[in-house]
Structure formats: C-alpha cells, structure tokens
Amino acid sequence: MHIEVDSVSYDELRSDELEEPSSSIKARVDKARQIQLARYKDSGIFSNAKMSDQMVKKFCKISPESDGILRYAFDKLNLSARAYNRILKVARTIADLEGSEDIKDEHIMEAISYRSMDNKYWG
Numbered sequence: 001m002h003i004e005v006d007s008v009s010y011d012e013l014r015s016d017e018l019e020e021p022s023s024s025i026k027a028r029v030d031k032a033r034q035i036q037l038a039r040y041k042d043s044g045i046f047s048n049a050k051m052s053d054q055m056v057k058k059f060c061k062i063s064p065e066s067d068g069i070l071r072y073a074f075d076k077l078n079l080s081a082r083a084y085n086r087i088l089k090v091a092r093t094i095a096d097l098e099g100s101e102d103i104k105d106e107h108i109m110e111a112i113s114y115r116s117m118d119n120k121y122w123g
Contacts, residue, residue: 003114032096048092053085060088066108073112087111 036047039059045051051059062070074084088103090111095103 028097031099032093035096035099048089048096051085051089051092056085056088060092060103062088062091062103062108063105066103066105069105069108070112073115077112077115079115083115087115090114 033047040046040050040055043055045055048059070084070087073079073087077083079087087108088111091103091107094107094110095101098107100107
C-alpha cells in the first residue's frame, strides 16, 4: 500500500496545535492487533492481511450501500478480484483501528482511495 502525504507548511510546523501523540497511535494499533488476534485465534493466522477468500466473506461483511460504493469503484477503476479482496481487508483493518465491529461506508471509501492512489503510480 502506498499513501501520498502532502507537504507541511511552515505555519503548520510552527503551530502550537497539539497533534496526536505517538503513544496514542501505538495504543490504537495495539488494540486493533488484539482484535485481530482474538478474531483469528483458532484459524492459524494473526492478521487481516492473511485472510483467505472464505475468511474475507465471513469477516468482511458490508452493507448494501458499501457494496454499491465498492461496485462503482470496481467498475470505474477496472479492479481485479485480488484488488477487491485487498480493499475489503484494508477496510476491515481501518474499522479495527477505529474499534468498529462493522465495516462502514467511510472505511470502504478510505480503502478504495489507497487502491486508486496505487493505480496512479503503478497503474
């Protein structure tokens, strides 16, 4: 996965606005890892990235609205079956990082945005 990051302006660097500390980001990642370890405890895998196609169907259920978003992206970006599964795995991870049991529309859209950026550079 490749993520484009905008450059930071001088004013942003000088800002007194507090950013999220690394320790809270680490805590969120650790919590997501624990969610995944519990989810896959009897399966022989330890993370969303290692899900089989059958596991994706089981653990990456999405709403009809999210399905419509994904269908549109699938057609518009000419995605493969492999890309479809990767998007769902990334969306599951984004949901885990938010502590959400369900994959929501915004998780699907964020995961698609990473894929479309990948196409921009590696297409």
